Amino acid sequence: MIGELTAAMAALKATNEVIRGVLAADKALSEADLKFRLADAAATLLDARAAVMDAQTAIDARDVEIARLNEALANRAKVVRRANGYYEVDSDGKAVGEAYCQRCYEKDHALYHIAYAGNTIDAKCTCPVCKSTYERRFVRMNPDAGVA
Numbered sequence: 001m002i003g004e005l006t007a008a009m010a011a012l013k014a015t016n017e018v019i020r021g022v023l024a025a026d027k028a029l030s031e032a033d034l035k036f037r038l039a040d041a042a043a044t045l046l047d048a049r050a051a052v053m054d055a056q057t058a059i060d061a062r063d064v065e066i067a068r069l070n071e072a073l074a075n076r077a078k079v080v081r082r083a084n085g086y087y088e089v090d091s092d093g094k095a096v097g098e099a100y101c102q103r104c105y106e107k108d109h110a111l112y113h114i115a116y117a118g119n120t121i122d123a124k125c126t127c128p129v130c131k132s133t134y135e136r137r138f139v140r141m142n143p144d145a146g147v148a
């Protein structure tokens with residue numbers, strides 16, 4: 001992004017120099033020369049505009065990444081791991097509710113509930129996002145309650 005801003009500043013400086021040259025020349029310039037210099041100024045302004053747009057794209061990408069990191073930090077503060085799942089924590093510090101996908105959390109810091117299938121302890125449960133599968137016994141609901 002610094003490169004884009006440096007390019008924009010250079011283009012604006014070049015435009016300013018062309019316009020100052022035109023102003024300093026006053027009536028010494030022919031009409032054709034005046035048009036040529038103004039066209040040059042317009043071209044450098046377009047370069048500056050393109051560089052600013054590139055910088056805006058870079059800023060937008062950073063904003064998206066910052067939002068993702070903020071969400072990851074918020075997620076980290078509210079979950080705890082039990083066996084193969086991550087769970088929300090109640091006021092007593094116990095893991096409660098349905099499991100979040102271990103892979104999605106550990107790789108992307110994203111919280112997606114696992115889709116439970118069947119009630120047997122070896123039933124396969126699947127993450128709807130990354131398709132990781134878990135045996136139900138390792139991602140049971142309310143793991144700190146001691147009930148599957």
Ligand SMILES: [Zn+2]
Pocket residue numbers: 101102103104105112127128129130131132
């Ligand atoms: Zn997943």
